[in-house]
Amino acid sequence: MMKNFWIIASCMAAAISTAGASNLLQEQNIPLNLAVEIAQNAIQACTDEQYSVSAAVVDREGVLRTLLRADNAAIHTPDAARRKAYTAASMRTVTSTIVKNVQNPGAAQLVAIDDFLVLAGGVPIKVGNETIGAIGVGGAPSGDIDESCATTALKEVGDKLQ
Template sequence: MVKFWILASIAAAISTATASNLLQVQNIPLNLAVEIAQNAVQSCAKQQYSVSAAVLDREGVLRALLRADGAGVHTPDAARRKAYTAASARTVTSTMVKNIQNPGAAQLVAIDNFLILAGGVPIKVGNETIGAIGVGGAPSGDFDEACAQDALKQVADKLQ
């Protein structure tokens, strides 16, 4: 009987320790993902660019995808892959474009689903990446990135 109580006490202690060690993470909610995607498409539309915008959660799972009227057929996948790259690397993809010039980083282009073109931006709350946005379809990745950044500025108060 004593052994049973000792084992029960150990099991209780382990389960309590395990419960206190669970990760607490933030992730982007659907309504905010949709709002950010809409903002990006509208930002580019003001400049006469028909784009697609994809917003992924912190794990790279698609939360929202919008394709503007007239956006190229390739743009939804390009936007999703740019967002995936930014979420995974937790950095702006235009920075990665510069980094792959270094021979040590050149093989980043070989990672499945990565698209190392400007237009992917991590979505952060403080230092924590909670998702990413990717925009594709403007005449250059720099314009895609500007639309993504503008979309995030519009919701900056909600990312605190």
């Protein structure tokens, strides 16, 4: 009798855990090897234009995956790159769009969010409509150039983001 109880209890527990599993999220995230490749591509894109920059790639939650600083990149550029990537991952949009949005009084306080850096140069990394990470580039003379290097880096790995 007790043996049957444990068999029934085990079956019920398995059924409950299976039912609960269907409610779990299935999320994609940026793997380390791809994060490194994207950061290297961004550094190279800016180096080709004679700019020494840093490039950071964060995962879908804004956690740093990789950070590279080019030779001769200024001391502030690693932190700027990381914060731009964090901002792009958090908002799921390019940071140049956020720069425009904060001109609206209703969005002006976005600049007060801890670790946000509202400057152009952060770009989300997407697979379809899902953001799996973001890249931030810092150190070129303007955020538009930083963003261009980030976008170039993502185009170079586009086939891997399918």
